[in-house]
Amino acid sequence: MTILDIVKYPDPVLEQKCETVTVFDKRLIRLLSNMYDTMLEADGVGLAAPQIGIAKRIAIVDIDDKHGKIELINPEIVDEEGEQVGPEGCLSFPDLYGEVKRADYVKVRAQNRKGKWYELEARGFLARAIQHEIDHLNGVLFTSKVLRYFEPDELEVEG
Template identity: 75%
Template sequence: MAILEIVKYPAEVLETVCEKVTQFDRNLIRLLNDMYDTMLAADGVGLAAPQVGIAKQIAVVDIGDKHGKIELINPVILEERGEQVGPEGCLSFPGLFGEVKRADYVKVRAQNRRGRVFTLEATGFLARALQHEIDHLNGILFTSKVIRYYKDGELEG
């Protein structure tokens, strides 16, 4: 496996609406494996393909719970409800953290590495992580949703 370079803001690819994945092959499997290793090496809980310079609808999430590694290809949020506000950061914005409002529950449809469609329901932190990564695939950065930024570990203003 390879550790990929994480693209930092203001790289244009981070604000690009990503293309759907149509080929489910060895290259995709290699990319998913490399993205997962890169995310773990960077101490992240999610990583989207544009964060490694690839404008494709691919993301990996692992918040360290019972779900383990979640691979999302061509994900779509089918349903969301409730509200949560909590801290977020992003591997493409090192050292930057802020309070972000998200849905507390999401139902997501995606494909796995073989192209098989699945649905996933999530609440709390997992719902937050899924929404953050799916936003990346639509060219939306968490900074556009920040209510307040943290400075030196404390909320500003």
């Protein structure tokens, strides 16, 4: 297990459009594992490669639901519907939170660690997390979409 350093804003890699992954090898598998461990260690629900300084179209999401760990390589949103507004934070912006409007439903086409294409449908919080990570791969930061900022103690605790 290797915990990687999380890149913080204003590092320029965070606003770069990432390159397509073309090589699916043991290095990619190791990177995915290290990204997952890093995300868990940082108490996050998603992590994109630029957040560890790598401008490649790789992201992982795990909101601790039935889907488990989702590895997204070269992901693209192929359909979206509805609207939701909810709180977001980002591991690259410690202690910064804001309300962001996103689609409530997304269908994503991506590759797995072996390069095989698959589709995934997501609603609600999972759809939000996936959109946030795909934005990272396009150099788009959540701060550009915030409707209003708030303090961490204003976050509603689900329970």
